[in-house]
Amino acid sequence: MSPLLLETIKIERGEAQNLSYHQARVNKSRADLFQTLSPIDLSSVIKVPEEGLYRCRIIYSTKIESIEYLPYVPKSIETLKIIPSSIEYRYKYADRRALDALLEANPDTDEIIIEKDGLLTDTTIANIAFFDGSRWYTPKTPLLEGTLRKKFLDKGLLLTRDITKKDLKAYTHVALMNAMIGFKILNHITIK
Known part of the structure; x- marks a missing residue:
């Protein structure tokens, strides 16, 4: 059985946000994992709610499995x-489940930053960026290349660079980014 993939698209005031980047990721994932060359046209399958803020949750593999529109409530994050x-x-x-288990194993924090091979990568829900007083940097090797991260890099x-825990003292701010x-x-x- 093919693995199921997820695409989350922000729907705000009747418009699907950043759709070209989501389309590119869906096409690349399907080509890499399923050798599927025929694209799924996201703009033709999304039925955009006219008002409000929604999370459009698309489950797919070689085809669209399901589409849900869920009212969006942001997660409060004060500790990492x-x-x-x-x-x-x-x-x-x-x-x-693997991402959720990492977070659940650390109930003393709102969100975690995953360190892999000594380098900071992402949180369980977002890419990260750090500000050094003049520029924003995101880890060169994220867990997942997010659509908003890609757009901001483009x-x-x-800018990208390797970032370690020891490097954090050189940064003044941290940001999370996702769709x-x-x-x-x-x-x-607070970063623990």
Whole structure:
């Protein structure tokens, strides 16, 4: 059986956000995992709610398995904790049990930053970026290449570099980024 993949698209005021980047990731994932060359046209399968803020959750493999529109409520994050792990999440799989287990094993924090081979990667829900006083940097080797991360890299708003736990003292701010929260600078954050 083919693995199920997940695409989460922000629907705001009747418009699917960042759709070209989601389309590119779906096409690449399907080509890599299933050798599927015929694209699924996301714009033709998404029925955009006209008002409100929604999380469009698409489950797919060689074809679309399901589409849900869920009202979006952001997660409150005030503490981050760095956790070493060898987890693999190169594709956005629908099965998030390994990521969820890492977070559940650390109930003393709101979210974790996954450290892999001595390098910081992502949280369980978002790519990360760090500000050094003049530029924003995101880890060169994320767990998952997020669509918003890709867009900001393409526009030159982010640069990549290897970032270790010891490097954190060189940064003044941390931000999380994903399709739903956008680029959220975390103020008054504690990193354990």
